[in-house]
Amino acid sequence: MRASRQTLGQVALLVGGALVCAFISDQVATQRALAQDAAQAAEQMRLYADSLRRYVDRYRTLPAVLALDPQLRAALASPLDAASQAHLNERLEEVNGVTQSSTLTLIDRSGLSVAASNWRLPSSNVGYQYAFRPYFQQAVVDGHGSFYGVGATTGVPGYFISDAVHGAGGTVLGVVVIKVDLRELEAQWADSRDIVFISDEHGVVFLANRAAWRYRELHTLSNDDASQIARTRQYGDLPLRPLIADRRLPDDSAAARLRFAGPDGHHLDVLWQRLPLPGERWTLHLLQDTAPALAAGRVAGIAAGGAWLAVLLLALFVQSRLRLSRLRRRSREELEQMVKQHAAALRTAQDGVVEAARRSALGQSASLEHLPQGVSVIDADLRLVAWNRRYVEFFRYPPELMQVGRPIEDLFRFNAQRGLLGDGDEDEAIRRRLEHLRAGTPHLHERERPDGTVLEIRGNPLPGGGFVTSYADITQYKNVARDLRTLAGTLERRIEARTHDLALAKGEAERANLYKTRFVAAAVHDLLQPLNAARMFISALRHRDADHEAQTLIDNVDEALSAQDALLTGLLDISRLESGALEVRRRELRLGSLLETLAREFGVLAQARGLSLHYVPTHAVVRTDEDLLRRIVQNFLSNAIRYTPRGRIVLGCRRAGDAVRIEVWDSGIGIPDAQRHAIFEEFRRLDTGHNASERGAGLGLAIVERIARLLGHPIGLRSWPGRGSVFSVTVPRGDATALAATPATVRLADDDSPLRGLQGWCLDDDARVREATRALLETWGASVALYADADAALSAAAADAVPDFLLLDYRLGDVAGPDCVPTLFERWGRPIPVIVISAERDAALQARVREAGWGFLAKPIRPAALRALISGLVARGV
Structure with a gap:
């Protein structure tokens, strides 16, 4: 009895200790994984924010530069006639086509739109009153403004950036507005496994990589917020619904864990993180699934308990660590992709500046002050006419040097004296730069300064003479790229090790596949031997006298053997396609001769079933394997006849760019949506109840799918249940001049018994x-x-x-x-x-x-x- 109690106590202690270890390990591992995920998510949010900022900065320059255009000023200073208005519309349309923005609009001082780039469309902005929009009011008061909302006339959402057009006395003549479509960012974020969205200052979600999350309220709107949204028609007639039914949102902390039912009805357990975007008064939100972290905690708990119980369970813990490693490696790959997108956005951020400056007159540098890049503009005489504060900060020019009309040579000489033009003769370096500006040659290069700062310098000529140059600080991007190269080296060494393991596994698989191919070929040969004999015996019986009942039995046996023949042939074809033993022989082919032959052969079968088969002739020449293409179309026609109880079948082809699409239309039973992918699997048939005794083995479309994949010919399917289906295969066009002459076929005269006496x-x-x-x-x-x-x-x-x-x-x-x-x-x-x-x-x-x-x-x-x-x-x- 005492020994029994002692054993029971030991078991209780062992099990209790395992449970305690498992619980502690679970909590610690979960918190650690959540902390790591939060750090990675914060870095991703910074990249998302940089991507958004770079994207908006591409277009922020354009209104400022257009506001300096004398033509626009003159148009706003006096009444417009029809010809002047048409010219303005075309001008804005041309600029908008270069910058690839959504719309450009010119508004007079009363808020009335006098010209727009979309003047040709039914939803044109011309003639509409926009004084109620905040971007107009901000530009009139502060000189420039911004606002996100749904277009009042187009109904398309976008980010509006505006700049005031000033007259000679400083009075506001009107406002230039550009509308930027941010949906391109949503497309870039769509591949992310996390939920990313942006809310405005009112707490309304307007940009998200999940459609169900757009136009949702993070909290109940106050009366003032609701009144302002209605007054500015920020979201038009779109209904604003709560994001979370019970409004339980995280506090203002940077990260918080939250469980709730999402807008799409799925229950979520996420790590909710925020990042304020002060420039636009927006907030960037990232919701990261906590399932990997919770899974990591559970696995760690199980591993700790298993270590307490037995050493053999250590393998489970190792497996969990490998899983975490894969998750983190995937996160690093996504981070690398985001950095690449950030780099591309950075390198093209100057495009808006250059293209807009080409189509604008020169004017006050004050309109360029809010740009993040340094900008300088010179005229045809190589004299400085416009710049911004950022340009002066980059090169630390003294105030007395920065004057309108100052020769650019003076600035070059000032930089040369400080060693910023490199080693060598100063006069020669200045002369080369002046000749480059006079030649008006665009340029793009990077320059590393003695203090380690890296500048990206982009220059382009202006129409009628002059040059515009922009300077962007890309030091941070260079540092990130260097770190990524180090990480890539580490990953490459790991990939080489994995590649070696995969090569060994591939060799084993290839040997197994070769054995399978040989086995299938031998098995099919043995199966076809008795079938071949039976077919010849049946043919011999047909030539002997037999009553009607015996002939019926012979026909039934022949049909059964034909079905068995088709099944074995299909299995052999599947085996050859799977093993890669089928050789493809592509050549130019007159498609009409092939389709005409198939239409004639299957026309007889269709007529026997009470159907009509109509063939549309073609003269197209394609490049393909004739035998394999014949198999595809034969299966399409066979299926159409088998599943069409009445009506007709049409065989023909259509042009599809540089290819030809062969189509088989039928008026049969159609295919339900749920079965359209399944019918291309082996032994899958439509269970329709029609002609059940004549249904095939379910291999025809499986063979079609594999042959089409081998040839690289896309197959298509459209169907309307109860009305019919269309099967198609797209074949590349061929060169008609490469067709060789086809030898004539030798035909023998028919004879009652051509083999008699042999x-x-x-x-x-x-x-x-x-x-x-x-x-x-x-x-x-x-x-x-x-x-x-x-x-x-x-x-x-x-x-x-x-x-x-x-x-x-x-x-x-x-x-x-x-x-x-x-x-x-x-x-x-x-x-x-x-x-x-x-x-x-x-x-x-x-x-x-x-x-x-x-x-x-x-x-x-x-x-x-x-x-x-x-x-x-x-x-x-x-």
Whole structure:
């Protein structure tokens, strides 16, 4: 009893200790993972914010530069006639086309739009009153303004940036407004696994990478906020709904964990982080799923408890660490992608400055003060006419040097004296720069200053002479790029190790696949042997007198064998496609001849089913593999006939750019949306109840999908349940001049018995096939000698008894049938027509047979094909 109590106490202590360790490890690992995820998310938010700021800065320059345009000032200073207004519209349309913004609008001092870049559209801004918009009111009071809202006339949301147009006395003549479409940022953020959105100063979400999160209230709007939104028509008629039903939002801390039901109905457990954007009075939000962190905590708890119980459970902990490593590596890859996008946005941030300055007159530098880049403008005489404070800060110019009309050479000389133009002769360096400006050649380069600052300098000429140059500080980007290169080196070494492991695994898979291919080929050969014999026996029975009931039984057996033939052929094709053994032979092909032949063949079948098949002729030339393309279209037509109870089928093609799309239309039962992907899987058939006895094995479309993938020909499907379907395959166009002349086909005159009196040999290791071959050939009036192996045939071969043709099985036990043919020809003293029969449909085998001048038939053979081939070879004396 005492020993029992002691054992029970030990077990309780062991289990209790494992539970305590598991709980503590779970809490610690979860908090640590959440902290790491929060740090990574904060870095991602900074990159998102930089991306937004760079994107907006691309367009922020344009209103400031256009506000200096004398033409716009003159238009606002006096009444406009129709011709002047049309000219202004075209001018704004041209500038807008260069900058790729949404719209450009010119508004007079009363708030009335007098010109706009979208003046040609029905939703034109021209003639509308915009005095109620905050961006107009801000520009009139402060000189420039900004506002996000839904367009009052277009209904399209965007970010409006405005600058006031001043007259000679400093009076406000009007406002220039550019509308920037921020949906491009949403497209860039759409691939993120996290939820990213931006809210305005009222707490309304207006930009998000999930559609269900847009135009949601983070908290209940105050009366003043609701009144202001309604007065400015910021969101038009869009309904603003609460983001969270019970309004439980995190406080103003940078990060907080929150559980709630999202707008799309999914329950979320996220780490909610905020980043204020003071320049726009917006807030950037990032909601990161806590599931990986919680999973990491649970795995750590299980690992700690398992270590207490047994050392063998240590593998689980290692697995959890590997999973965390993969998650962090994925996060680093996403961070690298964001940095690349940041770099691209940074390198193109100057485009708005350059293109806008090309189409603007020179004027006051004060309008450029709010730009983040340093900007300088010189005239055709190489004299300084405009600049901003940022330009002066970059080069620390003294105040007395910065004067309108100052030769740019003076600024170059000032920089040369401080060593900013590099080593060498100062006069030569200044002369080169002046000649470059006179030549008006655009340039883009980077310069590293002695203090480590890296400047990106971009210059472009202005129409009529002059030059505009912008300077951007890209030091931070260079530092990040250097860190990324170090990280990339580490990742590359890890990838090399993983690549070696994958190469070993690939070798094992390839060997296994080769074994599978050989096994399938041998199995299909053995399965086709009795099927081939049965088909020939059935053909022989058709030529004997039988009553109607017996003929019906023969027809039923023939149909069953045909179904089995199709199933085995499909399995063999699937095997060859999966293993890559199918060779593709592309060439130019006249599509009309192929489609016309298929329409004629399947037209008879359609007519027998009470359907009509209509073919639309074509003269298109395509480049493809004719045999494989034929298989695709055959399957489309076969399916259309099988699943069309009444009506008609149409075969034709359409132009599709540099390709041709072959289409098969039917008026059949159609395919439900839920089954449109499943029908391309093996052994999947539509369970429609129509013609159930004639449904296929479910391999046709699976073969189509694999052949199309092998050829690189996209397949398409459109369907309307109860009305019909359209299957299509798109084939690239070919070169008509590359078509070779097609030799004429030799046709034999029909005869009641073209084989009557011929003597043949059949060399096959299957007794049933030999007997079936004899029965079939005797119905055609020919006699045949049967041999089971090569030794028996060689023993019987003699020069005084040469047969008229030889039927040869490719596989004779462990040897290949064609290997014995040269010895037979030697004993006969001459070659005779040879027909190789094989269950293997290998293109290389068929090419070898045709190169020898022999015939080839694939098992199970069709009696009509065998009869035609024997007749043709004997007639030509091959």
